[in-house]
Amino acid sequence: MSVTAEAPSTAPDSELFSERLKAATWSAHQAAEDHGFTQALMSGTLPVAGYTAMVAQHYFAYVALEEVGRALAGDPLAGRFHYPELERVPALVTDLEHLLGPDWRARIEPTPATRTYVARIEQMTDHPEGFIAHHYTRYMGDVSGGQFIRRTAAGAYGLTDGAGVAFYVFDRLGSLPRFRAGYRERLDSLEMDAATADRLIAETRLAYQLNTEVFADLGRLHTAR
Numbered sequence: 001m002s003v004t005a006e007a008p009s010t011a012p013d014s015e016l017f018s019e020r021l022k023a024a025t026w027s028a029h030q031a032a033e034d035h036g037f038t039q040a041l042m043s044g045t046l047p048v049a050g051y052t053a054m055v056a057q058h059y060f061a062y063v064a065l066e067e068v069g070r071a072l073a074g075d076p077l078a079g080r081f082h083y084p085e086l087e088r089v090p091a092l093v094t095d096l097e098h099l100l101g102p103d104w105r106a107r108i109e110p111t112p113a114t115r116t117y118v119a120r121i122e123q124m125t126d127h128p129e130g131f132i133a134h135h136y137t138r139y140m141g142d143v144s145g146g147q148f149i150r151r152t153a154a155g156a157y158g159l160t161d162g163a164g165v166a167f168y169v170f171d172r173l174g175s176l177p178r179f180r181a182g183y184r185e186r187l188d189s190l191e192m193d194a195a196t197a198d199r200l201i202a203e204t205r206l207a208y209q210l211n212t213e214v215f216a217d218l219g220r221l222h223t224a225r
């Protein structure tokens with residue numbers, strides 16, 4: 001069952017960029033949310049090997065995302081989304097050590113879809129608004145629907161002490177609703193011309209699609225079709 005079946009109550013022509021962005025990309029969000037792999041994850045029926053494989057794919061994506069974020073920290077547009085307190089790679093290492101053991105790094109590799117996704121993220125070094133699109137798609141998801149995943153995974157895989165689901169724990173952010181509101185304010189205060197704003201929206205759709213393709217790769221390996 002979809003947790004977010006409702007369409008957002010925001011009009012596509014809203015004056016607030018955050019609302020325009022959400023409205024223009026929500027159908028792509030639903031495709032990611034409704035994918036068979038995501039549904040297995042959310043219903044707690046995904047085997048732990050599938051969950052672990054997803055954490056491993058996150059590792060490759062976030063290494064790229066956070067490297068590009070650091071490279072763009074001084075950029076007038078993308079630098080507004082340089083949030084060191086969001087960085088997920090240390091938590092992913094904690095989770096992978098717990099799930100796979102000390103030799104975790106030798107035991108994981110990116111799927112073809114993850115390679116494509118990582119290459120796209122790396123290209124955003126030259127496209128600051130595109131970096132914001134990828135940043136938004138992942139981190140706003142992690143502090144939103146990711147919190148449902150955290151609870152389901154903790155229960156399904158017995159990961160109650162945090163290791164294994166550390167990726168979803170954002171202790172340094174304080175209140176997540178307040179963080180989300182502040183993030184939307186940053187989106188709304190970006191100084192962009194219309195073409196740049198349109199490119200950010202288009203790149204967000206692509207970011208959702210690339211994420212969905214990573215799920216498709218994982219689904220082929222880890223869920224019954």
Ligand code: HEM
Nearest residue numbers: 003004022032033038042136137140141144145148180211
């Ligand atoms: C696992 C299933 C998922 C569930 C249950 C879910 C649920 C939600 C919910 C309830 C919100 C609304 C939060 C709010 O308005 O404050 C949300 C927002 C969001 N989700 Fe998901 N989501 C899922 C998967 C994903 C995936 C796979 C991605 C991206 C790869 C993603 C990216 C986002 C983003 C970017 C937002 C913020 C939208 C905005 O307010 O502008 N979600 N999600």
